[in-house]
Amino acid sequence: MKKAITLGMFLILNLFVFAGCSNSKSAQMTNELRFSLKGISSLTLSYDEEKITIFESDSDALVIKEYMTENKSSYYAKVTEGNESIYISEGGKPFFKDGFSRYIEVYLPESYRENLTVTSTNGDIDFSGMNLDLSMLRVDNSSGNIRLDNAVASNIHLSSTSGTLYLGNIEANQISLETTSGSVICTKLNGNVIYTSTSGSADIKSAIGSGNYKANNSGDLNVVYTEVNGDLSFFNKNDNITLTLPKNLEFEFQATTKNGSVSTNFQQDVTVNGHTTSGSVGSNPTITVKVETNNGDIEVTQ
16 A cells, blocks of 8 residues: 555656656757749648747748757648648647647748738737738638738738737728627728727728728727728727717718717717717718717717
């Protein structure tokens, strides 16, 4: 009995020792991949728990560098190549992942102009060292943050479940922003915006174009438009909407709140009928601005 207890304690002690050693490891570069993007129209990078950082390549080649705390070929990225596509996904992991970590560096040629998709489940996705000019950009994340400083594309789709979208200057014909419990912090949006959130806030400091914004549960919407060329629609179920419009904009206006207040600095152009404030601003309005909350205040100024 004593021998069994002693042996058990010895095994437990060794587990702690080895776990401590494993946790002290630092990730080293273990794998490097290079691809020519000539003729490639679709590039996809898909990882699970890894942070992905994208840099501008100093050559015409796409370079993927994988850093890991344990070097095994079975942990290297899996690659599927088609006639015009490259799909890169994570390799294997140890069964007991304590102490194992991996992160990815991507060096993308500035000359690449086609479709790019990047996904991660629990790792940050960081484009802050790269200016993008693409046909299409799609970035999906679950629990990590997305950082994107400068991006131009025909279509941009960005989504995060519980991370924050940190955005700089984003320009596209169609811009789709989706969050569940995450927030959007943006310097400038230029395009037709479709924003959907369950319980995250949005703070957009400058916007050009048109948009449809829906906060389906909670989270403030703060948006400043410096130029409007299409209709604007805002809905927030349980929080506030603060909207700033260009000074000389002419528009049809309607604001409705069930349990909140509506305030504007063009009160002389609107009338109040129950829960709805509406009217025409300017002598020749060409667009419509609709704002609605269930349980929140509305503030619209020019």
